[in-house]
Amino acid sequence: MTDQIADPDAPRPVSPVQVRATDAPDQPVPSPELDMLYRNFEKELLVPLWTEIGDLMPPHPRSKASPHLWRWQNLLELAGQAGDLVPVGRGGERRAIALANPSLEGKPYATPTLWAAIQYLMPGEDAPEHRHTQNAFRFVVEGEGVWTVVGEDPVPMTRGDFLPQAGWNWHAHHNAATSPMAWIDGLDIPFQYTTEAQFFEFGRDQISDAEHATPERSRAERLWGHPGLRPVSMLDESSGSPLLRYRWADTDAALADQLDLEAEGFPGVLEPGHAAVRFTNPTNARDVLPTIRTEMHRIASGTETAPVREVGSSVYQVFDGTGRVTVGEHSWSVQRGDMFVVPSWQPLSIRSEASASDSDSGALDLFRFSDTPIFDKLDLYRMETTR
Amino acid sequence: MTDQIADPDAPRPVSPVQVRATDAPDQPVPSPELDMLYRNFEKELLVPLWTEIGDLMPPHPRSKASPHLWRWQNLLELAGQAGDLVPVGRGGERRAIALANPSLEGKPYATPTLWAAIQYLMPGEDAPEHRHTQNAFRFVVEGEGVWTVVGEDPVPMTRGDFLPQAGWNWHAHHNAATSPMAWIDGLDIPFQYTTEAQFFEFGRDQISDAEHATPERSRAERLWGHPGLRPVSMLDESSGSPLLRYRWADTDAALADQLDLEAEGFPGVLEPGHAAVRFTNPTNARDVLPTIRTEMHRIASGTETAPVREVGSSVYQVFDGTGRVTVGEHSWSVQRGDMFVVPSWQPLSIRSEASASDSDSGALDLFRFSDTPIFDKLDLYRMETTR
Amino acid sequence: MTDQIADPDAPRPVSPVQVRATDAPDQPVPSPELDMLYRNFEKELLVPLWTEIGDLMPPHPRSKASPHLWRWQNLLELAGQAGDLVPVGRGGERRAIALANPSLEGKPYATPTLWAAIQYLMPGEDAPEHRHTQNAFRFVVEGEGVWTVVGEDPVPMTRGDFLPQAGWNWHAHHNAATSPMAWIDGLDIPFQYTTEAQFFEFGRDQISDAEHATPERSRAERLWGHPGLRPVSMLDESSGSPLLRYRWADTDAALADQLDLEAEGFPGVLEPGHAAVRFTNPTNARDVLPTIRTEMHRIASGTETAPVREVGSSVYQVFDGTGRVTVGEHSWSVQRGDMFVVPSWQPLSIRSEASASDSDSGALDLFRFSDTPIFDKLDLYRMETTR
């Protein structure tokens, strides 16, 4: 017996015995009076709980979204066709093509909270400057030659780089190369759309000559790219990361180090054969964006991860290697660039399966982004290893 | 010129000059090839940004919800009819009837994130025990005689009381009086539904005899109801408030004190003639629930509040007095028990207008709840005084 | 085997086997060369570690302070004599007489970090306004009639009241009664003196007529004295509590409630028969002062508390009842007003022993203040129950 308030941070095992179905609640006996009552509810813009509770308050999340896989080759080919047919300019703003989850009514939502798109820029093109409260990032699965200009600071993008773009920062893109370039954009557009928090502003129509520069390192990186070191002139916490590019060389080394440590018998990996790093904001060591968590995972050849289900949804992109991914009842073979979504509370497991054409290591590298910070900060996060 | 990251906490005036419409973005020239491209997008479950950006990324929040007013007398009458026709029991769980915003497709959502309902319990009835991750509260505009049993602790409810109910606490209700009782429930059901975070469990079908007790003070109040004093045995921060009842006598005194201080020339009121207190969690002094902010406002007779618009939505209930409320283009005369919604970024102003039948003071008292903690914690909150 | 960094929050059992004495470290063999080296060290203002380590880095804190008891009757009598002989005015500032721990070289330090004094004000006297960074409080073991004017807000003081006084607030006292009044002051003077952080300013020589008012409730209490309610106009966190008086009626009720709950079989007390509340800052629910923790303890008649030792030092004053206190090797019978110090890492146990003249309950009430927030915030706190 206790009169204590439940600790929402405590582990909350969901016992299959305790959770009974609420799908078919007991309902009152039909009668003309009840019919009249329901009509009067409707007239007064009222809805009873007892007819809706099974859907509204299920025993655990039943995502409206479906697990789904998009093939990178298809994305790239269609983006290339758009490059020929659709100009980039003020109004349309970006040549971005979004994943539309098959169960979300044709909306451009990868999951109920997350937007994921391929963006494509032709040689010499500029995407015009704007800013918005939606938090964003870019991740580069292949190519180079584009600079994202953030607050007048040109930031290079090459394979493996991760570029966070916290809300309300001015940004534009320019392709300084002789070939087109594609990358993925992730944003919290659906979340801000449903919760109605979004602001948007156009910036300058042209960025300056100085911003067309193509420096190898952004100013942000020169200030914030040194491990454990903060400029004493910049001690305020910022909501999103001021480090605008996380280079592949660093990410790759961090993942390799974890697997090496495991081989030597030391801690570091997330589970056997599974290295993982989280991109963090150097002003507070927390998630790089206030609403979006981003991570890079490396799964050693032959390893299968333990099935895990979590509150909230994720989008993955295969960065390198080949393997097999299982999400709930779905399962796919995946390779470089393929993207898939994991809806809330659906178990996910990933197996690394080296193919003949793989690089030496045969490891499977995956970039992941998710809406987890939303649930973390609102005390709603849960996870469960189901193996 | 700067390469600094924008500070999302800085005031962000939204200049009407800078924010141009994004409703009609420039679109590519129609052609058979473009048609084919769009058909291929659809086949691959893709949606371009450039056709959707005007809706998806507006210059400021344009709420899908409408301002709307529900009259307490209508709510109460229909709830009373439900008392006669609809039993309370396992499955339906609660005799609760929700406000359904006229612009939200008939869903039982007061706003895109908030649920607001009238709950009604007949003499001698018990509403069965359950728990859920949805954060909840009750507010009592009139009546007495019901106890909410939280974690086996019976908590009395009388006019003016506010009872927070943080997620995942077991709770039941029993009406120990000889007449029916009604009150309002507020929850974050729509928010947890769209973000897919919700868990639900049935509890015991019957609460014990001991829990049918009708103490004047709950155990929670005996532990946590002393101003500025914490039990040394309970120093952990809890996500929701462990104080399960905020008594009207305290709230009333706090509001009266602010207006008295104003009359004596000292600070305290929110603006001239406008006193306001926020219900807070005594373990961290922050909002009483992780996703819901709750406040009580008192507007002196003849006072009109400055129009304010905010990111996020609110629901108000008039607790006492009469007045006129203006939300965007809508305006209503209001009296005791009336409930209205304020959608995101719609300006709100309230005028206190004493009527002949008013109590001496003629002040207008309003209970308010909102989804503000969501935006606060995710660095998305903005507000603007528009006068 | 691990390469992990120690978690300083983890329980750190101090094994008597592992902790060997460092009192007599091995020392180099004496020689003329060594003598010369030591002389050269001295000349260069250098001191070797190896000769000092036993004192400097002991296996656990060995406080330089001693446990000691001061009798209230003696304090009061000497303070009364000072009332006759020593005026209160600018320069001397306060008629305060400090406990000087017998092992701290005659300095006015109750412990190495804490100042504790009896302050005494004659009828009609004013203590002049000043402010300082030293954090302070007053606690009233008997009497009434003095108001402390903080930032021009007169705050009444009566038996059982606790008045925090965060650093850098202007304050003065005036005795509006016809008899003298005494109370205790606690400050972090020794801590700020040794760490060299202190600032001090004189204020006005006379407070105004308006500030000589004797309201029953201070303005601070009218704004902040309502449980769980914050003025919406005052949402910033403040370093020290804005609530300037914690009334005895509230503290007494909170302690009584805990013992009642225990009697009914519910949680609340700190240990069997031992109720305790901590005074907290309503803007953050943490300690009422940044460097000083303050608590009220009630020990039921016949109860003996478990011996506890903690990093940091405490001062106690008996508020009511009689009992026996054991600190390390020292033990005293105590009664109303008696004050004693508990040095760092010395075990403390308290037994409540009702006497014939006791009030009905026979409980022993003690006010406690300590330097614990310093160690808490710097990750240096440890405690151990030694029974």
Add this chain to the structure above:
Amino acid sequence: MTDQIADPDAPRPVSPVQVRATDAPDQPVPSPELDMLYRNFEKELLVPLWTEIGDLMPPHPRSKASPHLWRWQNLLELAGQAGDLVPVGRGGERRAIALANPSLEGKPYATPTLWAAIQYLMPGEDAPEHRHTQNAFRFVVEGEGVWTVVGEDPVPMTRGDFLPQAGWNWHAHHNAATSPMAWIDGLDIPFQYTTEAQFFEFGRDQISDAEHATPERSRAERLWGHPGLRPVSMLDESSGSPLLRYRWADTDAALADQLDLEAEGFPGVLEPGHAAVRFTNPTNARDVLPTIRTEMHRIASGTETAPVREVGSSVYQVFDGTGRVTVGEHSWSVQRGDMFVVPSWQPLSIRSEASASDSDSGALDLFRFSDTPIFDKLDLYRMETTR
């Protein structure tokens, strides 16, 4: 007129007009009765405030410590002699020789809170394993060949490296080179001694063969040395930094980048010609140790820093270059390795003066450590630019 509580974070200009001396408070008229009172105070272990307030509560910090400079050549020579005469072993623990501030009564305290020492290890020597709550670090002004073994993880030390050592981690040193090596140790020994918080334990007498390895990178660095990347397996905040070595190459690059950005017209430097980075804990982005702040400063040739005074004390070591340092009334020419202390509230200014023998840049590089986190966390920090 206000009844608000002072905001201790607000800028607090210390007006010379407002701060009047409290050195010579008014004192009561001498009399036999007063003499008797004072004798009785003494007998009862009491001290009046009015005779002590001038010293105890000064208008601003008047440090008991003096500004002082120690020459590296002298330190190194005496440490070398100790290498010949004083063995390293269990009991004495370390061949460390501490700076003893000339005004602190011969105690081995550089300042009232900080310990600074030169440590010296002969070829092949091991300093035995122990742990203590005192927070520590090493900084290497010259040499190489020593590994500090922290929690069984060997960490290399070479010129310019900074090695934090949070309290209660096991650690030992071994010199794997053929020559002696010296470096400086900084600890909070005086702070923990006066506040009485310290614990100490001996570890193993011998570290294992595996720990005598001399890896180029520690395991800590492999886990935590990648900018902005955290192992997903290690998400808990730790009180001190888990990154055990901050390499000179990174620190040097960060400082050079700031000066380059300044030359290009962009923000980054602390003031004109003055670059500075702070060492931070990658688990929370705050100070690398709970009680000690550490920074590296680079002052461009010919630049003089603005005089600044701060609450709390600092110790500096010149890492490279030459210049002139002014602390209060003291001024010294400094060069590589020289160490000086800046007492609380004493103004400091540094001028970089290239000498003929300087490296190309002519910049003056200084390592700094201070007790600032203590004051930061306790809301006692103030600083003032006095130019």
